[in-house]
Amino acid sequence: MTRKAQVLASVLALTVSMTALAACSSNNKNNGASPGGSQSPSGSASADAGSSGGKDTITALLPPVSSGFQDRFEQISKDFNAKYPNLTLKIEPASWEDMTQKLDTQVNAGSPPDIAFIGSDGISKYLQQGMLMDITDAVDSNTYDDFDQAPIAYMKKGEGLYGFPAYMEVHALGGNRQFLEDAGIDWKKVQKEGWTFDEFREAIHKGVVKDGDVTKRYGFVFANSGVTSRDYLNILIKNAGMPSAFTTDLKYAYTSKNFLEVLKDVRLLIDDGSMPKELGSIDAGKRWNMFLTGQTMITGKGLATFENSANKNNEKIDANDGSAVKGSIKVDYIVLPVPTFLGQPPMSSTVVDGYVTFRGKKEPTPEHKANIVKAAYFLASGQVAATTNNELFAAHITQSGRKAAESMTVNRNPDNVAAVETLLSHASPARPDIPVELGAKSIKLEDEVIIPKMQALLANEIKPEDMYEAVKAAAIKTFGEDGVVKD
Amino acid sequence: MAITQTVSSGKKRRIRGDGAWGYAFIAVALLGYALFTAYPVISAFFISFQEYKPLGSEYVGFDNYSATFRDPLFWKSIRNTIVYTILTVPVALALSFAIAILILPLKKRLQTTFKAIYYLPVVASGVAMSVVWLWIFDPLPAGIFNRLISIVGAPNQNWLGASGTAMFSLVIMAWLSSHGASIIIYLAALLGVDESYYEAADLDGATFLQKLWHIVIPFLKPTTLFLLVTGVIGSFQVFQNAYLMTGGGPDNATTMVGLLIFNNAFKYFEYGKAAAQSLVLALLIAGISMFQFKFLGKDVEY
Numbered sequence: 001m002t003r004k005a006q007v008l009a010s011v012l013a014l015t016v017s018m019t020a021l022a023a024c025s026s027n028n029k030n031n032g033a034s035p036g037g038s039q040s041p042s043g044s045a046s047a048d049a050g051s052s053g054g055k056d057t058i059t060a061l062l063p064p065v066s067s068g069f070q071d072r073f074e075q076i077s078k079d080f081n082a083k084y085p086n087l088t089l090k091i092e093p094a095s096w097e098d099m100t101q102k103l104d105t106q107v108n109a110g111s112p113p114d115i116a117f118i119g120s121d122g123i124s125k126y127l128q129q130g131m132l133m134d135i136t137d138a139v140d141s142n143t144y145d146d147f148d149q150a151p152i153a154y155m156k157k158g159e160g161l162y163g164f165p166a167y168m169e170v171h172a173l174g175g176n177r178q179f180l181e182d183a184g185i186d187w188k189k190v191q192k193e194g195w196t197f198d199e200f201r202e203a204i205h206k207g208v209v210k211d212g213d214v215t216k217r218y219g220f221v222f223a224n225s226g227v228t229s230r231d232y233l234n235i236l237i238k239n240a241g242m243p244s245a246f247t248t249d250l251k252y253a254y255t256s257k258n259f260l261e262v263l264k265d266v267r268l269l270i271d272d273g274s275m276p277k278e279l280g281s282i283d284a285g286k287r288w289n290m291f292l293t294g295q296t297m298i299t300g301k302g303l304a305t306f307e308n309s310a311n312k313n314n315e316k317i318d319a320n321d322g323s324a325v326k327g328s329i330k331v332d333y334i335v336l337p338v339p340t341f342l343g344q345p346p347m348s349s350t351v352v353d354g355y356v357t358f359r360g361k362k363e364p365t366p367e368h369k370a371n372i373v374k375a376a377y378f379l380a381s382g383q384v385a386a387t388t389n390n391e392l393f394a395a396h397i398t399q400s401g402r403k404a405a406e407s408m409t410v411n412r413n414p415d416n417v418a419a420v421e422t423l424l425s426h427a428s429p430a431r432p433d434i435p436v437e438l439g440a441k442s443i444k445l446e447d448e449v450i451i452p453k454m455q456a457l458l459a460n461e462i463k464p465e466d467m468y469e470a471v472k473a474a475a476i477k478t479f480g481e482d483g484v485v486k487d
Numbered sequence: 488m489a490i491t492q493t494v495s496s497g498k499k500r501r502i503r504g505d506g507a508w509g510y511a512f513i514a515v516a517l518l519g520y521a522l523f524t525a526y527p528v529i530s531a532f533f534i535s536f537q538e539y540k541p542l543g544s545e546y547v548g549f550d551n552y553s554a555t556f557r558d559p560l561f562w563k564s565i566r567n568t569i570v571y572t573i574l575t576v577p578v579a580l581a582l583s584f585a586i587a588i589l590i591l592p593l594k595k596r597l598q599t600t601f602k603a604i605y606y607l608p609v610v611a612s613g614v615a616m617s618v619v620w621l622w623i624f625d626p627l628p629a630g631i632f633n634r635l636i637s638i639v640g641a642p643n644q645n646w647l648g649a650s651g652t653a654m655f656s657l658v659i660m661a662w663l664s665s666h667g668a669s670i671i672i673y674l675a676a677l678l679g680v681d682e683s684y685y686e687a688a689d690l691d692g693a694t695f696l697q698k699l700w701h702i703v704i705p706f707l708k709p710t711t712l713f714l715l716v717t718g719v720i721g722s723f724q725v726f727q728n729a730y731l732m733t734g735g736g737p738d739n740a741t742t743m744v745g746l747l748i749f750n751n752a753f754k755y756f757e758y759g760k761a762a763a764q765s766l767v768l769a770l771l772i773a774g775i776s777m778f779q780f781k782f783l784g785k786d787v788e789y
Contacts, residue, residue: 281648455737
């Protein structure tokens with residue numbers, strides 16, 4: 001190698017090394033503040049803001065909450081800046097698939113966004129990490145009172161408030177109107193008065209259509225693949241006198257005999273032939289496909305937005321559009337309640353998602369905190385919330401949102417609107433009193449014991465009694481003999 | 488004294504001369520190794536003694552290790568991983584070897600075409616591949632495998648949803664994909680066998696199987712050992728297929744140790760426990776690799 005070539009190679013090697021080091025160094029700098037150029041509490045701009053109400057940037061990590069949500073980000077940022085000229089709302093879009101991973105990475109690096117759109121059930125997880133920002137002292141009464149009390153309670157943990165809710169959706173079931181009527185089911189009565197497990201069992205059995213030994217249409221199909229079986233079990237047990245994993249005196253509830261009875265009923269529906277024996281492998285996409293292609297009379301879980309999806313597919317079928325679901329039929333989507341068990345009152349399972357407020361490694365300044373509250377409230381209320389919730393067919397949960405939505409038209413079945421309101425009237429209440437550590441233990445028990453055993457139960461590999469005993473043993477091991485319900 | 492001076496000046500000469508250039512040239516690779524391999528391993532070692540939190544971790548001694556060894560799910564995941572390894576690695580090696588032997592006599596262009604075809608799954612996205620496999624393993628009668636077995640009158644199988652078939656389904660997936668790299672390595676080794684050995688065997692009237700047994704297999708022993716060791720290591724680290732196809736279910740029948748570590752780290756934020764488990768896994772893999780080299784690599788010459 002000539003002297004010249006050696007020098008040149010060394011310079012190149014050194015340059016690459018320095019680039020790598022510079023990149024790491026630059027990343028470290030960013031991690032020290034907030035991602036995406038945010039001026040977090042530790043940043044200089046925040047310090048300025050703290051002294052004079054000066055310029056500040058709020059970062060938000062947001063998924064495609066509704067179909068047009070991410071398309072409106074630029075306009076949302078502009079509108080926010082027009083309302084608060086000294087503030088900039090910097091939105092980082094994320095897909096639903098990437099959302100958790102992106103957020104978790106940022107949280108564990110100690111530099112999360114100021115606001116992230118997540119489910120309220122994720123609050124415990126991040127609070128345990130110490131990365132959530134309690135905004136209680138930064139929210140005035142006008143802002144707080146704009147929200148319905150039931151959904152905003154889901155954003156609380158203990159005495160703290162950790163963001164604002166965007167919507168409160170109820171986990172219901174969805175039926176095909178034509179098939180329900182063919183099976184002689186008075187769905188309007190069911191929407192108003194609900195149904196017991198025995199009534200439900202009989203109804204879905206009537207919905208089964210067979211061709212010889214082959215089932216052409218099931219009465220009921222619920223997504224149960226992997227962790228989705230969690231939703232199935234949860235919506236059922238809420239209607240069996242167990243609205244939460246913990247009783248009001250903080251004893252673990254799923255050791256109750258009622259839990260065992262629900263497990264027995266889960267098997268009954270499969271053994272009846274009303275649900276497929278392969279239920280444990282049917283994912284959310286598959287069961288929706290089965291619903292649209294007429295392979296099931298009722299599906300679950302059902303969210304209000306499914307009516308919108310069904311309507312859109314109907315329009316495509318009418319227009320002979322090739323993008324309609326292959327083999328699909330026109331479906332008039334009917335919202336149905338989950339049956340009740342053992343004479344217990346109905347208790348709707350709800351999902352409350354919203355704009356959760358995070359903090360970085362350094363304590364946020366009061367001014368920056370106030371600015372984050374302004375941004376979170378801007379996203380969760382008024383025009384932004386009205387447009388998003390209308391796209392989702394979700395009920396409005398702020399007064400300002402309802403007012404903004406007055407001028408908007410939504411093509412919804414009024415019976416479904418009324419049915420959702422009925423379901424929301426007995427929504428399971430939020431449980432901010434459950435300590436974070438207890439909640440985390442319950443989630444782990446659910447992931448490591450309940451869901452795996454539920455999968456085995458659905459596959460008919462264990463009996464309901466086996467699952468019940470396994471859950472009970474794990475619960476006693478986790479919470480102690482005195483920490484569980486004994487009935 | 489004179490000898491010491493000579494040695495000393497010799498060292499200086501090496502460092503100042505070509506040796507110094509050598510160090511300069513490997514600096515980038517060394518830096519990359521230090522940053523992205525050595526540092527994370529050392530960091531994981533320290534984290535394994537902590538309850539990790541972004542705002543300040545707490546030292547917990549050997550708690551994470553004792554919790555790991557007391558956790559029945561950890562042992563179940565180790566058992567699942569060993570079963571998966573035993574079922575996949577030898578078959579994968581045999582399949583790769585057989586395909587390489589079949590490709591070897593072909594013309595160069597045809598050889599390249601086959602190599603490309605078999606290598607394709609390696610470069611394809613794992614997620615995309617999983618979607619295809621989920622379609623193949625569709626539990627309803629419309630699923631491809633269910634249609635296939637219905638031809639012989641077998642009943643519908645809940646491939647990924649039943650404990651009896653879930654692990655086997657992942658094994659089938661491993662058997663039928665991702666042999667590209669092994670095939671290419673075997674082919675390269677086969678091309679390295681001198682023609683004179685075959686000619687001598689022909690003169691002695693050796694059959695195809697005799698040539699395979701007495702020439703090819705002994706010559707390919709270093710290659711086989713390399714593929715076996717890397718295959719076992721890869722199999723112990725398997726994560727993607729279980730994560731995307733079964734999520735570890737049903738009833739943790741397909742929870743591999745890699746998936747368990749991922750769940751502890753990224754689902755429950757228990758980085759300390761995950762770090763402890765990953766170090767235990769690393770030690771296990773190192774032990775198995777040493778065993779393989781000691782007992783299978785005795786007469787291997789490189």
